Amino acid sequence: xxxxxxxxxxxxxxxxxxxxxxxxxxxxxxxxxxxxxxxxxxxxxxxxxxxxxxxxxxxxxxxxxxxxxxxxxxxxxxxxxxxxxxxxxxxxxxxxxxxxxxxxxxxxxxxxxxxxxxxxxxxxxxxxxxxxxxxxxxxxxxxxxxxxxxxxxxxxxxxxxxxxxxxxxxxxxxxxxxxxxxxxxxxxxxxxxxxxxxxxxxxxxxxxxxxxxxxxxxxx
Numbered sequence: 297x298x299x300x301x302x303x304x305x306x307x308x309x310x311x312x313x314x315x316x317x318x319x320x321x322x323x324x325x326x327x328x329x330x331x332x333x334x335x336x337x338x339x340x341x342x343x344x345x346x347x348x349x350x351x352x353x354x355x356x357x358x359x360x361x362x363x364x365x366x367x368x369x370x371x372x373x374x375x376x377x378x379x380x381x382x383x384x385x386x387x388x389x390x391x392x393x394x395x396x397x398x399x400x401x402x403x404x405x406x407x408x409x410x411x412x413x414x415x416x417x418x419x420x421x422x423x424x425x426x427x428x429x430x431x432x433x434x435x436x437x438x439x440x441x442x443x444x445x446x447x448x449x450x451x452x453x454x455x456x457x458x459x460x461x462x463x464x465x466x467x468x469x470x471x472x473x474x475x476x477x478x479x480x481x482x483x484x485x486x487x488x489x490x491x492x493x494x495x496x497x498x499x500x501x502x503x504x505x506x507x508x509x510x511x512x513x514x515x516x
Contacts, residue, residue: 304398306435311427315420317408322428333400340402347404349373351380354400355388379417387425401425435513440480443503447475455496
């Protein structure tokens with residue numbers, strides 16, 4: 297994982313595995329902070345009130361912490377220590393490249409009457425999260441520098457189309473007396489953007505910086 301991009305899940309997902317009549321249902325959702333992650337756990341606890349355990353793990357990327365800068369938490373929710381939350385977190389950490397972030401995994405267990413032992417629980421909880429991740433898929437989040445470009449109505453459609461075709465993310469467009477495009481480029485590509493805008497507008501267009509933000513996959 298670099299400081300300019302990381303992976304998260306592409307969509308919310310559920311998957312279930314069964315081991316000796318115990319059911320392990322994994323729910324995966326994207327979250328932006330710890331409060332949101334805990335809210336997902338509590339919602340599922342209410343929805344599946346008849347289940348014995350609602351074990352959880354989450355990773356949330358925090359800006360300013362550098363590569364691998366995630367807040368990580370896990371809970372065994374009554375299972376033997378280290379048999380549920382920790383293996384779930386390890387699956388999130390190890391998925392694909394350097395793991396997925398901004399995600400909470402909750403595995404709801406309905407007890408089937410047979411004790412699985414520590415090793416069996418570790419495998420079951422880990423397998424449930426792996427199955428959930430297979431359903432959720434992944435996408436890349438990238439840090440982009442935002443730039444605003446004002447254009448006349450006559451040129452806006454052509455310029456926007458050309459920018460998209462050359463890999464520039466058009467984050468937003470607003471129509472008024474003129475058309476305002478909000479563009480996003482990775483750090484280090486701002487000079488390329490300026491040159492491209494100059495080319496497409498015959499030197500008349502100028503962008504102005506407007507901060508930065510994280511966006512989902514720039515190549516869709």
